Amino acid sequence: MTNTHAIVIDKVKESKIAKTDFDNLTFGKTFTDHMLECTWRDGEWQSVEIKPYGPIEVEPSCKVFHYGQAIFEGMKAFKDATGDVFLFRPEDNWQRFNASAKRLAMPEVPEEIFMEGLKKLVALDKDWVRYGEGLSLYLRPFMISSENGVAAAPSTEYKFMIIMSPAFAYYKGDVRVIIASEFSRAADGGVGYAKAAGNYAASFYPNNLAIQEGYQQVIWTDAASHEYLEEAGTMNIFVRIGDSLFTAPHNDRILNGVTRRSVIQMAKDHGIHVEERRISVNEIREAAKDGSLKEIFGSGTAAVIVPIKGFKHKDFKYELPQLDDSYASRLKEALKDIQYNRAEDKHGWRVKI
Template identity: 60%
Template structure:
């Protein structure tokens, strides 16, 4: 069955899978909604996007994604308020960052209208997949990869852009214990650390496995040159609170310009919290832990919004963080999620209605 939504051609699935889904028990990113948006780049141009039933992709064994890793993605969410209205949070930031990543990996940039109108059409079609239970949301994964064929080491001549979605329950990371990395690097100066390239995450898995084997949940990445400065927390940006000052590392070639990170900085300033964007040395954090001035550490990202860190390990010693009743982490998470779910005013203009 075909129709048009937002000028996007739609082929609907014959039968929805939604009745088979237990929305009260959703593991993150493991159940997928009925449809996906697909757009191909061929003959030097992006073709018209279409929405089709969620389905496998067929690729030639010589497709360049398999050999040279031209692959980028975004992570975002759709939310439903108590009136069943659907909202996005800073979607143009995701669109712009996708194209920043595309440019760095020699992937053709995607027209913004294809991203925004395609996403809105997909959400209108699959709006029943957006959870309404507390903390639930529809995780959205836009991605582009090289579908063109050939073993020669050069950019592909064909690409595929897809938006797939997955309903998710409330994301609780629990008490996270992290290891400050002393050997491996997530990224390097002049590299692709600031892009959301698939390979960035592949390279994280092995050092993270080593940390897990030692009893930690995740890794705090340090700079590639000296390993003296903390930069990111696993796949998240990182914040450190010493006394009443909230600090985070500046973005660079190595550090992703996180949308949640930017939002936390703005909200914290609006709340009167002293915020510093600066290089944070490992020694500064360790000394603060020893003298009691280290109050909080937390990661920030789309999935968990804010993920508090309960302890960190460095050079064989573990340091516990205090449990605070009125933490910055809990305050900032509430402020962001209240905006996302349309529970409060949005003074920043971040919320976009679908």
């Protein structure tokens, strides 16, 4: 860190950890003792503060409330059997964070602020990272426009922050989906590839409609024709037809998921034929009818890999077969073995704290 970006640490007087029920956590509701905050003002980043987790004070005219300049990342820290703590591919998240910032006319966060701040924050609260199957510490870097005023223009001030939450598995129970034939997540030339807060807000209404029909999520299709699969809820999507694995290609509508890229590499490592190409709804329906559709699963940081048990598209319904050795389970275990330091990390994805 440079002197300009020195990290100032204000530790809590007493940790909340002893009062935290780790056996009954709700995802994203419990937060660690500390958070990171850094302000961009007068064209430059100010000093980095790590301080007790708590409210921030903003005025009603704060621009994030009016024009939605807000981005975030989802990351995790893992603890191995010896007590060491690791991040998983954090530089990929930093790079994607800045790609999102650029698209929303926000300042990019220097590597020394993002990476060094993140490492010091996790190190300070490392006791919150619990060891065990499915346990992790969910990390949420985010940035908001914090200038006061309602003029429709990019903000002149921003807050970059990181908060952290101990986590169990994100999804529980079976997941069935509706393949969208009306609503879309993103359009050409938009912000679909960015982790912009508004992308998720716009998905809530169609997802609520799916829940009313007894489904848990929506598989998004392209805005132009609704003929091609794009994402599965808040996750990237994978489809297995026969012995081949397919995933929608990264473009300006589809998030370039870190877990997605990891799954693709894991599949190649396991000798699975994997292709990044457009997957049509008709192809899925025909594969379901002739029995060659074996699996559909989503991938993402919070959930890692989530098998989809069945889907509905208009009047067509289909239940996926139960497989003893699915690609989803095989790849999820291989990925977790790297994250929890149980296997060789030949791709250099782990970063030790």
